[in-house]
Amino acid sequence: MKPYGIINHMVLDRSPRLDLVFHALAHPARRSIIRQLSGGQLNLSELASPLKMTFPAATKHVRVLERAKLVRRRRAGREYLCRLHADPLKDAADWTEQFRKNWEARFKALDELLEEMKSEEQSRSRRPSR
Amino acid sequence: MNPVPPKGLHVSTPTDTTIVLSRAFNAPRRLVWEAMTTPDRMRHWMLQPPGWTLTICECEARVAGSLRVVSKNEEADPAMSLLGVFTEVVLHERMVHTEMMLLGNGQPIGSLVETHVFAEKNGVTSMRITQVYASKEARDGAVASGASEGMEACYRQLDELLAQRA
Numbered sequence: 329m330k331p332y333g334i335i336n337h338m339v340l341d342r343s344p345r346l347d348l349v350f351h352a353l354a355h356p357a358r359r360s361i362i363r364q365l366s367g368g369q370l371n372l373s374e375l376a377s378p379l380k381m382t383f384p385a386a387t388k389h390v391r392v393l394e395r396a397k398l399v400r401r402r403r404a405g406r407e408y409l410c411r412l413h414a415d416p417l418k419d420a421a422d423w424t425e426q427f428r429k430n431w432e433a434r435f436k437a438l439d440e441l442l443e444e445m446k447s448e449e450q451s452r453s454r455r456p457s458r
Numbered sequence: 459m460n461p462v463p464p465k466g467l468h469v470s471t472p473t474d475t476t477i478v479l480s481r482a483f484n485a486p487r488r489l490v491w492e493a494m495t496t497p498d499r500m501r502h503w504m505l506q507p508p509g510w511t512l513t514i515c516e517c518e519a520r521v522a523g524s525l526r527v528v529s530k531n532e533e534a535d536p537a538m539s540l541l542g543v544f545t546e547v548v549l550h551e552r553m554v555h556t557e558m559m560l561l562g563n564g565q566p567i568g569s570l571v572e573t574h575v576f577a578e579k580n581g582v583t584s585m586r587i588t589q590v591y592a593s594k595e596a597r598d599g600a601v602a603s604g605a606s607e608g609m610e611a612c613y614r615q616l617d618e619l620l621a622q623r624a
Contacts, residue, residue, distance in 0.1 A: 362602065368596065437505055442493060
């Protein structure tokens with residue numbers, strides 16, 4: 329049941345604001361928008377193009393993220409620039425924990441690889457090449 | 459005798475623009491170095507977020523050598539690339555490289571400088587990675603992206619569970 333840790337935690341202290349964050353994160357397109365914005369601000373058409381959806385559909389998703397205060401939008405000339413506002417996520421879960429878990433998953437795989445490499449070396453030194 | 463297996467990863471954010479990752483590995487540092495700089499080895503441990511597949515992995519750990527890691531997602535972005543250049547390399551001890559993240563359309567969405575330092579004692583390697591981002595917003599964005607990936611994994615599990623029940 330481990331994967332539900334964050335959800336359980338959040339269900340326990342549910343607040344109207346967290347509900348909005350939850351709802352905002354409950355769609356793959358919106359999580360994709362967060363990922364895209366994680367490197368810096370983008371305008372609406374830049375956000376929409378990799379999502380394979382219409383511009384109005386993408387705008388709707390951005391609005392949901394805005395309501396949860398995860399994205400801020402400001403007018404720049406004829407365009408709207410969107411920027412990630414990460415603070416509500418800080419409230420929603422331990423700020424660095426998931427970042428740590430992602431990397432730890434990689435490093436656990438690296439542990440296994442290193443064990444393989446060590447035994448490769450040992451068997452090479454036990455059986456010198458003929 | 460094998461030393462006690464090292465504790466897991468420690469993550470800290472000592473300044474507004476940095477993330478530091480510390481981890482020990484139960485192996486000599488030349489093996490850790492090989493695993494982290496040889497593309498065939500890197501493919502074994504550079505796990506991608508749910509839905510993403512590693513397609514290109516290139517790494518030349520020498521000064522001015524390049525780093526290129528491309529992953530694909532069948533649903534959203536056509537591809538996401540990490541491109542970097544090594545600026546400092548001391549074999550088995552220290553490497554510094556730039557890293558820029560690009561969306562499928564080639565648009566850069568963030569860059570950082572990553573320093574790896576390796577120290578070995580009694581066959582155990584302590585590794586320290588320091589990531590320096592251009593701004594606090596970029597640093598927070600990197601962590602937030604990880605947080606939303608975690609949510610993604612949770613929701614996928616939930617979807618599967620609900621599908622089984624349906």
